[in-house]
Amino acid sequence: MPSRQEHVTKAEGNASFALSLALDRQSHIDWALIALFYAALHYVEAYLSPIHLRSHDSRDKYINKESHLRRIFKEYSHLKFFGFNARYEVYGFKAEQVKEEAAKDYETIKAHITKKL
Numbered sequence: 741m742p743s744r745q746e747h748v749t750k751a752e753g754n755a756s757f758a759l760s761l762a763l764d765r766q767s768h769i770d771w772a773l774i775a776l777f778y779a780a781l782h783y784v785e786a787y788l789s790p791i792h793l794r795s796h797d798s799r800d801k802y803i804n805k806e807s808h809l810r811r812i813f814k815e816y817s818h819l820k821f822f823g824f825n826a827r828y829e830v831y832g833f834k835a836e837q838v839k840e841e842a843a844k845d846y847e848t849i850k851a852h853i854t855k856k857l
Contacts, residue, residue, distance in 0.1 A: 742785070751781075758779065758838075769833050770826035770833065773819075773838060776822070787853045803816055812852050816845075
């Protein structure tokens with residue numbers, strides 16, 4: 741089971757990767773959205789450590805139920821929407837959505853959770 745710090749390190753690596761991409765191709769935009777979702781997921785897992793929730797559904801329910809995490813449920817759900825649809829659908833997300841929406845959602849989640857780590 742990964743430690744709290746290992747989850748934080750993974751989150752920071754995913755975010756760094758996402759934000760380093762030149763958002764000039766659809767594949768880069770999609771991978772940036774996917775990586776930002778997984779960065780947020782690892783911050784949630786760091787907060788939950790040593791509990792590990794194996795499914796997205798169980799994690800969603802826990803986030804929505806737990807008082808501290810409920811405050812970031814909207815941003816987490818938004819990133820999950822981006823990540824899922826960038827992986828499985830052909831949405832044609834735009835670079836602005838990475839910069840103006842997903843990156844801000846990620847930063848909100850990161851700031852909120854790091855206060856409690």
